[in-house]
Amino acid sequence: MASDSGGVAVELLGGDVPTANRFLFELDGVEIGIFRELQGLQVTVGVHEFREGGQNGFSHRVPGRMTWPNIVFRRGVTAGNALFDWLSKSSGEGFASSGNKLTRSTGAVTALDHQGNRLRAWELIDVFPVRWKGPDFSVDSQSPLEEELEVAHHGFRASTKV
Numbered sequence: 001m002a003s004d005s006g007g008v009a010v011e012l013l014g015g016d017v018p019t020a021n022r023f024l025f026e027l028d029g030v031e032i033g034i035f036r037e038l039q040g041l042q043v044t045v046g047v048h049e050f051r052e053g054g055q056n057g058f059s060h061r062v063p064g065r066m067t068w069p070n071i072v073f074r075r076g077v078t079a080g081n082a083l084f085d086w087l088s089k090s091s092g093e094g095f096a097s098s099g100n101k102l103t104r105s106t107g108a109v110t111a112l113d114h115q116g117n118r119l120r121a122w123e124l125i126d127v128f129p130v131r132w133k134g135p136d137f138s139v140d141s142q143s144p145l146e147e148e149l150e151v152a153h154h155g156f157r158a159s160t161k162v
Contacts, residue, residue: 022112025073027127028105032082037074038109041122043067043155068155070130071109077135077145087129087149104128107151119160126154 025032046064088094090102107124131150136143 022114022116024108024110024112024118026108026110027082027086028107030082033075033078033080034112035073035075038071040069040071041109041156042069066155068153070150070152071124073149073151074146077147083129083147083149084132087132090128102128104154107153120158121160122156122158124151124153124156127151128153 021036022034023038024034025038044067046067048062048064050060050062052060086105089098095102104126105128107127108121109124110121111119113119128151129149130152131148133148135145135147
C-alpha cells in the first residue's frame with residue numbers, strides 16, 4: 001500500500017510496483033500482440049489566462065483544450081500482417097475503395113504483470129494508423145528486425161482490468 005498526496009491509502013497494481021515492460025495492444029477487441037516499447041501515452045491540458053480589471057495580484061486561470069500526441073509502438077517483426085493490413089485499409093487504395101471514409105477503431109493498451117494477468121488498460125478513442133515502419137537492412141548490421149506503428153487518436157480512458 002502507498003498513499004497519495006492527500007494521505008489516502010492507494011492499492012498498487014498487482015500489490016507491487018509493476019514494471020513497464022509487458023503490455024498488449026488490442027484493436028476493436030482483437031489482440032494484435034505484445035510490443036516491446038510504447039511512447040506517447042499522455043495528455044496535456046492547455047491553460048487560458050484571463051486578467052481581471054483592477055485585480056493586479058493574479059490572473060484567473062482556467063483549463064483549455066486537451067491535446068493527445070500520437071502513440072508509437074515498437075516490436076520485433078512477426079509473421080502476422082494485421083498491422084500492415086489495418087494501415088492499408090485506412091489509407092491509399094483501401095481508403096479510396098471505402099469511399100474516402102475512415103473507419104476509426106477502438107484500441108487498447110493493457111499493462112500485464114509477470115504472469116500475464118491484466119492490470120490496467122488505456123482505451124484509445126477513434127484510433128487510426130498514420131505510420132508503419134519496417135526493419136532497416138544492412139549487410140553490416142546485427143540489429144534485430146523490428147517494426148514500428150504510429151497511431152493518432154482522440155484521447156483515451158483509463159480503467160482497471162480484472
